[in-house]
Amino acid sequence: xxxxxxxxxxxxxxxxxxxxxxxxxxxxxxxxxxxxxxxxxxxxxxxxxxxxxxxxxxxxxxxxxxxxxxxxxxxxxxxxxxxxxxxxxxxxxxxxxxxxxxxxxxxxxxxx
Amino acid sequence: xxxxxxxxxxxxxxxxxxxxxxxxxxxxxxxxxxxxxxxxxxxxxxxxxxxxxxxxxxxxxxxxxxxxxxxxxxxxxxxxxxxxxxxxxxxxxxxxxxxxxxxxxxxxxxxx
Numbered sequence: 001x002x003x004x005x006x007x008x009x010x011x012x013x014x015x016x017x018x019x020x021x022x023x024x025x026x027x028x029x030x031x032x033x034x035x036x037x038x039x040x041x042x043x044x045x046x047x048x049x050x051x052x053x054x055x056x057x058x059x060x061x062x063x064x065x066x067x068x069x070x071x072x073x074x075x076x077x078x079x080x081x082x083x084x085x086x087x088x089x090x091x092x093x094x095x096x097x098x099x100x101x102x103x104x105x106x107x108x109x110x111x112x
Numbered sequence: 113x114x115x116x117x118x119x120x121x122x123x124x125x126x127x128x129x130x131x132x133x134x135x136x137x138x139x140x141x142x143x144x145x146x147x148x149x150x151x152x153x154x155x156x157x158x159x160x161x162x163x164x165x166x167x168x169x170x171x172x173x174x175x176x177x178x179x180x181x182x183x184x185x186x187x188x189x190x191x192x193x194x195x196x197x198x199x200x201x202x203x204x205x206x207x208x209x210x211x212x213x214x215x216x217x218x219x220x221x222x223x224x
Contacts, residue, residue: 004154033212040121042202042215043155044114088155090213098210099168102154 006089006103014111019076021106023089031092032072033100034063038085046087047074069094079110115139118203118216125193126224133188133219135203143209144186146178149200149218161186162209193223 006023013019023032031050035043047056049065049072056063060077072089089103116137125131137144146158160168161180175197177189186203200220204213 031210031212035215040217040220042114042116042118042204042217045212045214048212090155092210099157099160100213104152104154 004089004091004101004103006106008106009104010107010109012109012111013079015079015081017079019079019083019108020073021087022071022073023091023103024071025091025101026070028069028094029072029091030069030094031100032063032065033090034061034072034074035088035090036085037088037105043088076108079108081110081112084108084110114214114216116203116205116214116216118201118219120219121217122220122222124222124224125190127193127195129193130189130191132190133201133203133221135186135188135216137184137186137203137205137214137216139205139207139214141205141207141214142183143206143211144180144183145204145206145213146186146188147202147204147215149202155202159188160209167209190221193221195223197221198223 004023034046037043047063052069053067054065062075064073086105086107088105090100119134143162148156157170158172159178179187200218202218203216
């Protein structure tokens with residue numbers, strides 16, 4: 001079946017550093033969503049991307065829809081302690097399905 | 113607050129118990145979903161409802177029984193569960209099939 005490879009699995013960074021993570025697949029996608037999940041909570045939508053090459057920001061977060069339509073990237077600039085959590089990508093394949101495939105998440109820890 | 117409310121937040125049940133999870137969305141969406149989130153695994157889609165009609169049963173065991181009385185409410189009825197069913201159960205909604213998903217905070221279920 002279709003899979004999303006999300007990397008890195010985890011990151012430890014210093015406060016103030018920038019963070020990059022990505023999701024890749026062998027399949028083509030029509031939509032990419034990025035979520036953040038705090039412990040004991042559900043995923044919260046951060047950014048939605050709908051077109052190849054699209055670059056969208058939400059505060060210090062910037063996400064891009066890869067031009068090959070097989071990947072997406074999330075960057076966090078000047079990280080702060082509250083950025084701690086698990087970040088998930090979700091992609092809707094171009095095969096016509098309405099169902100999203102989820103990555104396994106990137107666990108981010110920020111050291112003050 | 114994502115507009116999707118789940119109760120209870122935590123549930124501990126024995127294998128012979130019957131319990132129900134409840135989800136309510138205040139977003140005016142037409143599609144509702146149940147997902148299962150287990151450690152180290154991507155989110156697994158369980159059931160999908162669109163305009164109150166079930167459109168997806170992702171090979172879920174019959175000990176999980178969904179109910180969607182209207183577009184705003186979704187239930188997951190549980191009976192004779194197994195310990196491996198312990199997980200975070202997430203409800204989500206979207207305006208239409210395939211559009212961005214909004215998640216509730218989840219029910220953390222432990223089966224003893």
